[in-house]
Amino acid sequence: MTVPDGPAAAGRSPAIVISGAALRFGDTCHFAGLDLTLDGGRTTCLLGPSGIGKTSLLKLIAGLPAAGLSGTVSAGDGAPLAGRIAMMAQRDHLLPWARLIDNTMLGARLRGEAPDESRARAILTRLGLGPAIDLRPEALSGGMRQRAALARTLYEDRPVVLMDEPFSALDAVTRHRLQEVTARALAGRTVLLVTHDPAEALRLGDRVLVLNSRPGALREIEVPGGAIPRDQARGDFAAALGRLFESLGDGGAQG
Amino acid sequence: MTVPDGPAAAGRSPAIVISGAALRFGDTCHFAGLDLTLDGGRTTCLLGPSGIGKTSLLKLIAGLPAAGLSGTVSAGDGAPLAGRIAMMAQRDHLLPWARLIDNTMLGARLRGEAPDESRARAILTRLGLGPAIDLRPEALSGGMRQRAALARTLYEDRPVVLMDEPFSALDAVTRHRLQEVTARALAGRTVLLVTHDPAEALRLGDRVLVLNSRPGALREIEVPGGAIPRDQARGDFAAALGRLFESLGDGGAQG
Amino acid sequence: MGRLAAALGAGIAILLLWQGAVTLFAPPPFILPGPAAVARRLWLDRALLLDHGLITLAEIGLGLVIGTLIGIGAAIAISASRPLRRILLPLVIASQAVPVFAIAPLLVLWLGYGMASKIAMAAIVIFFPVTIALADGIARLEPGLVDLARVMTGGGSPRGRRWRLLRHLYGPAALPALGSGLRIAAAVAPIGAVIGEWVGSAGGLGWLMLQANARAKIDLMFAALALLAVIALLLYRLVDGALRRATPWANSTDILKESEPT
């Protein structure tokens, strides 16, 4: 009846090994020869200038076709990744004909599993969407739509979760609260979270990576101490934020 | 050849008077009896929890039909508002068949004016979209799409500009830069900017308002001194930010 | 009732146009009778027209149901499997190039002179727009949703997977497109039934028209035709209304129309 906190069996979340990832269009090379391992059961936050290729990288991991993209992806445990991933894309992609609750349980329906309505309700309520449970997407605000997509992703209950700016349309207060809810729900899973909010990255990430085109591909930022979600009031948080901003400043907008 | 900084004739930007605005669905009342005057030629930033009705308020001003919405809107100069507004909605609404440059000049085409391609190019370049000018939206990243919508809005060159979270999909660095570009381009216009980023509101707003459901409708936050875009390093900025966060905390997520 | 007024207005408009054509071009009455003569015939032969109208109505109803089902089935088959598509699509297209008289004897041989052969012929006319519109709608699913579904169903058992995708994703998404196909089908269903009656019949509006035409009872032929047109209009309205109610999320306001002084 509650939002699942961590996968049923912790430790089952595989590491993900990406090698030789590249994004090229004709002469333009966004990145190439990128190798990256996402630690199993950990949250990795990815930042980088708009248009550099963060979404494309998520697609690569999810096994989705995307123009210009190449590279190989495998799970650390050797088993296939397909079926173990939940993905929250940058746009909400809600089904316009389905009520919020049905949108949340889409995955179960598509897999032929019995939809667990009480679980879906619990997730929606925890995301502040309780009163909107029977509304169709057209009656939702932008932030509500984004939360609906988040609810759908959490409902999936997969060991690997890819999220593309999951809180960008939320006000500061709601965002702060949902970061906590999400961090708790995803603890112990392998998470790759793309975000534009440096503080968010430092609050939620076991690792924080910056994708930049100019100074080589990926740069890792040292994260502050403390349990996730981290307290922003800690002394080393501000320092880490400063380092991160500096690292981001090196890149500049792409495209 | 450059982005227009401020309207051709400053001072022509009218104040906007909203009275008796309400958003109701059956028994649920998001706000009611809301009166608000947007000062002519000034930028007003609006914050508030997700789902409270910020987007709906923008629609009211723009004269767009929206379910549950009521209220009257007029220009301070008594002339009709229609035709003097540019609006950047929360979603980008790019035309999928049109290249970036054509998306930018859509307004001119729809009004039967000669499209000014060099102006459109200049705007796009200043927003960092120069290399993408001939791409269709499907080939753009999320942040690039948002910048495209921003470019389209700036191209409109209207005395009244409504913006709904214009920078939410941008990385911190790009966001910072475009806040400046936008502030300069919109100086002297009557701007209503909805945002979830308190720092953004304080950087760009002549006035900052918080829409909350519980403690009465609108609360005004005292802004720090200095010219817009304001320097975040100023001492009173942090204080204002604290007040704003506190005010936001009173509301809580809607929906 | 604005809808009633609109329907009346449309009826009057058609009558005026018709009378206008008769007055202006003055075709001989045995080629195009005026509305008055046809109205008189409609009244005088109302029992006859009703009898045959009901036969045709039954054929239309059954033809529409069966044609729509076949259309949906064909669209699903075409969308679901590439080899099936290779075989089916050409067959479906070729079926539209077949004139009645070529396959009428075949239909009669296999299905007899009863309702079956007529419904088969009507279904051939009706199913096609449904198939193409629905298959197109399915193929136009938003790429973002395609990706979403791919991630959600990846690695799972493929048993029933396509069916579930269709049921919960592609199907509803294609409903508005299916709507276009159904609207077209509703409008051609009456002629579909009439064509079915050419296969061989002992009643129905198509039969009555053939009969009236052969006996140069032109006003009776046009009376039957008017009845058929009314059936087509009502059917279209019915289908249109049902579709609007079935796809509320797809009914946008139309700026071109909104700007009308109403």
Next chain:
Amino acid sequence: MGRLAAALGAGIAILLLWQGAVTLFAPPPFILPGPAAVARRLWLDRALLLDHGLITLAEIGLGLVIGTLIGIGAAIAISASRPLRRILLPLVIASQAVPVFAIAPLLVLWLGYGMASKIAMAAIVIFFPVTIALADGIARLEPGLVDLARVMTGGGSPRGRRWRLLRHLYGPAALPALGSGLRIAAAVAPIGAVIGEWVGSAGGLGWLMLQANARAKIDLMFAALALLAVIALLLYRLVDGALRRATPWANSTDILKESEPT
């Protein structure tokens, strides 16, 4: 050439199905001749078939062009103005309920025995799916874009406003829907031309089929029919290909198909 292989495969599939039906049901050859007999006839009467095929091809081409133009025009008129819609839509729907033999004399009276009356009849068949699909597509413009356009054009001079909205917004947005309509139109265009020939003609595949049928030359009739089906298939391919190239942003990958072992 995968496309050629697919076309060949489809042809072979149709032939096998046909031969299968002949073998299985053994209909008398005067009702359904086998592919071999028809192929023989196709070869023996190739000159005759070519002659008449070219006539029909010309009618199809003209009918398709004119029908499409009328269809687009009607869709625009229906979408642009409520009063026009009230009058036009019922007329457009009613036009689909009219059998040839009812208006053939009228067409001949007004347009003579030449191409014109045939093309008019063909256009009646062809324009309708285009109209409905395009009008539906226009009405389904994303509400967000409707709002955008409203703000952009608010207060401006209304002169030519609708036309510009159509040209730059509603039109391109409705292109994929128009595509569905055109695909349907392409497939029914051949039968449209054949029906046109029933108005009275001295040539064309429809004329040839009528002659052959009336004179019990069933193999010749099916030879003409086969030719007509091939024309329909090629036309569909042509239109389909052109549409794909014209709306590259609307070509999604299809998960149902993608999951095929290719």
Next chain:
Amino acid sequence: ADRLTVLLDWAVNPDHAALFAAQSQGYFAAQGLEVELIAPSDPNDPPKLVAAGKADLAVTYQPQLVLLVEEGLPLRRVATLVDTPLNSLAVLADGPVKTIADLKGRKIGYSVAGFEDALLQAMLKSAGLAPSDVTLINVNFALATALASGQVDGVIGAFRNFEIPEMRLLGKPARIFAVEDHGVPAYDELVVVAAADKAGDPRIARFNAALEAGVSYTLNHPDAAWAAFVKDHPELNDDLNREAWGLTLPRLAASPAALDPGRFARIAAFLKEAGLIARAGDAGDYAAPPR
């Protein structure tokens, strides 16, 4: 030369032999006529179009003409192509139906023509059957195939010069009951009609003269006429049409302009009796006076 448009009743066939002979042998041209022969798809259209002034002459059936005049079409017969009935009731030769009375309780197909069910009713009556004793089905395009494939037990409207050999060539020889042997007055199967107000047009007299020459040529030189016929219509060059050609020649009206007023009166009375027309006129109502 004066132009003259002639609408045939149906697809080109040996019934039109005289017309095509007059054309191919240049008799029309010799009369200063430039004749255009057009085949419609619906045999009901040509008389209407002539009445509407869209063509000069049309080929139709004598009983049909009476029906059309009753419905107010201003038409007059000006010539005859075939002066005996060709219509018949056909059943399978090896089928169970030996006499008309055997049709009781069976299905009978008919084609589009309006008077065929009247013919049938008269024939049934002559055998003591009522119309309700059989099921009538409009088989439209497929008389011969409907019968040959056993979908109906009999068909009315089979032309004895065409459908009968056709049935035999299909391997299903037919037994026929000629209409005039079973209670139907003899009539002219194919007549040529003109608009009432143009029946006196001098071109029609010249047309008739050429037509008469065409008949003579066909009767005198059947093989040459056949050769000319299939030269213009290669799609008709087959066994069936060759046989039909032979069966048709004796049926051709040797004197196309000649009028038998009594036939009109008799067929009109017959149609009135059958309830198809309300008023039976005399020959003057249906035919232009021969000149």
